[in-house]
Amino acid sequence: MSALPLIAHDRPAAVIAHRCGRQISAAQFLDDVRALAARMPSGAHVLNFCNDRYRFAVGLGASLVSGKCSILPSTHTPEVIRQLHAFAPDVFCLTDDAQCPIELPQLLYVEPAMPAMHDERQAGQFSVPQIDSGQLAAYVFTSGSSGAPVPHAKTWGRLVQCVRSEVTRLPVADLTGGAILGTVPAQHMYGFESTVLLPMQSSSAMCAERPFFPADIAAALNLLPRPRILVSTPVHLRALVAADMALPALELIISATAMLPANLAREVEERYGAPLLEIYGSTETGQMASRRTALEVHWQLWPGVRLTCSDGHCSAHGGHVARPTALADVLEPTSAEHFLLHGRTADLVNIAGKRSSLAYLNHQLNAIPGVIDAAFFVRDDSEASLAGVTRLAALVVAPRLDASAIIRALRLRIDPVFLPRPLLMVERLPRNATGKLPQHTLRALTAQAAIQQPHLFA
Amino acid sequence: MSEQALPTQTTPQVDALALEREIAQLIVKGLNLPIQAEEIDPEAPLYGEGLGLDSIDILEIALIVSKQYGIQLRADNQENARIFRSLRQFARYVSEQRVK
Numbered sequence: 001m002s003a004l005p006l007i008a009h010d011r012p013a014a015v016i017a018h019r020c021g022r023q024i025s026a027a028q029f030l031d032d033v034r035a036l037a038a039r040m041p042s043g044a045h046v047l048n049f050c051n052d053r054y055r056f057a058v059g060l061g062a063s064l065v066s067g068k069c070s071i072l073p074s075t076h077t078p079e080v081i082r083q084l085h086a087f088a089p090d091v092f093c094l095t096d097d098a099q100c101p102i103e104l105p106q107l108l109y110v111e112p113a114m115p116a117m118h119d120e121r122q123a124g125q126f127s128v129p130q131i132d133s134g135q136l137a138a139y140v141f142t143s144g145s146s147g148a149p150v151p152h153a154k155t156w157g158r159l160v161q162c163v164r165s166e167v168t169r170l171p172v173a174d175l176t177g178g179a180i181l182g183t184v185p186a187q188h189m190y191g192f193e194s195t196v197l198l199p200m201q202s203s204s205a206m207c208a209e210r211p212f213f214p215a216d217i218a219a220a221l222n223l224l225p226r227p228r229i230l231v232s233t234p235v236h237l238r239a240l241v242a243a244d245m246a247l248p249a250l251e252l253i254i255s256a257t258a259m260l261p262a263n264l265a266r267e268v269e270e271r272y273g274a275p276l277l278e279i280y281g282s283t284e285t286g287q288m289a290s291r292r293t294a295l296e297v298h299w300q301l302w303p304g305v306r307l308t309c310s311d312g313h314c315s316a317h318g319g320h321v322a323r324p325t326a327l328a329d330v331l332e333p334t335s336a337e338h339f340l341l342h343g344r345t346a347d348l349v350n351i352a353g354k355r356s357s358l359a360y361l362n363h364q365l366n367a368i369p370g371v372i373d374a375a376f377f378v379r380d381d382s383e384a385s386l387a388g389v390t391r392l393a394a395l396v397v398a399p400r401l402d403a404s405a406i407i408r409a410l411r412l413r414i415d416p417v418f419l420p421r422p423l424l425m426v427e428r429l430p431r432n433a434t435g436k437l438p439q440h441t442l443r444a445l446t447a448q449a450a451i452q453q454p455h456l457f458a
Numbered sequence: 459m460s461e462q463a464l465p466t467q468t469t470p471q472v473d474a475l476a477l478e479r480e481i482a483q484l485i486v487k488g489l490n491l492p493i494q495a496e497e498i499d500p501e502a503p504l505y506g507e508g509l510g511l512d513s514i515d516i517l518e519i520a521l522i523v524s525k526q527y528g529i530q531l532r533a534d535n536q537e538n539a540r541i542f543r544s545l546r547q548f549a550r551y552v553s554e555q556r557v558k
Contacts (some may be wrong), residue, residue, distance in 0.1 A: 206522055211518070211533065212513070212516075212533045213517070213520050213530065213531045213533055214520070214521075214524070214530065215530035215531065215532050216532055216533045216534070221534070235514065235517070236517075239517055239520070239521055242521045242523055242524070243520070243524040243525075243530065244524070245530070351514075352514045364509060385488060385489065385490065385518050386518055386521040386522065386525070387514065387517055387518050387521060387540040389514055389518070391490060407510065411510075416510075417512055417514060419510070420514075421490055421491065421492050422492030423492070424486070
């Protein structure tokens, strides 16, 4: 079986990360990987919860060299942690937060007391670990309709192939020596690929911080060498524009997690003078297509990836996608390597880039003791906010509970971004003869409630 | 009308309360919160428990105060723990930092 290097950096002094304006070398990274691997307990599964992107990458490297698999759920509520523990009973949590709330055995990340000194003279000792391409590197999870997270296995070879394909699609001639700043977490599939694996496999550098406010993004970019790449989402790009934020010169902006409106893409390109590449992918397939949204509507598949569609359902196969994998979106192939994207299938929801399904959310809501019947639905009456986010709503039948008690219980089960706004208490749900709840009926009931309880609807 | 004949009296306390109410209304409207502005406890935490806001809400609030008062929030601001402790503390920060 072939092996692929942990990092593409070919000399000890090559920069692999930036933190607060300071550089971290590839040699330091490999030292940190070895030191952490030596401290890891025997369990074969690692929930990598490090917030700092560099520490996350060290955790990934240490897991890979010691044959452990990274566990990357999309959210970390107590209910999800309980389910992950059932899935992998030997899982432990690697964290850089001394007050980490995750209820699993914890390994606290510690910085080396004295960073080793490295320079070019030590090049002879610089040895990059080679990882079997067939080694199981990570399990990423989607929210299953039965209420339990569904694991998707990722081998090291497929992950590396995916980001090497990505490099061929980026409109930047050479990333070497450049830096990649991400506003998305390393644990999210897109962030994992484009802000951790991409710099590791392209001899560029990641940025340890995850800037949040528009002014943070500008300040963090200022400290980075060029070429500079910003890896972000429609929410953060809209926020940059809404805040009228000036940015230093940059070579490329990448967006994913949710559909990017073409007019926002054009505004971002014009304002920041850089191409904006939108990436399409899913947790199941990883990143697999891209387009220059300001200029084109067709998506170009990544090298070797092909679509098969019938009855409105598409699956992807080839390239880094190991086996035919069903896609949750409605795609229309227009050539062997191009397609149009027509949105998501009805059950899926995407709030500020976080994905779930109505079936999963309904399962969690109905599992709360005292809830007799309940349903989430997508509102179509609320205006999008400044950051362009529209929330979900829910109707609940629970005579012995009040709305705030249900919200408290839900908070332990689902990501807060999906908490309903509003949550309406009703006597019964408007189920049709087959027991189904048409979304338009739910919206009609909400509209009625909006007239009766206007204060619930800002 | 007789009320208009009275001299307008504003004190720092009155100004602070007015700003607090104004921000509460901007937040409830901007975030689509299912409550009325007057229902926000001015001493309760904005984040997590209390008003129950999440990180997307905090980003929305950053955009609101950027547009309305010309303030750019920063994640590395040492004062953030105080600023987001309550609506009252947040309003105080806005009154100190506003440029419009």
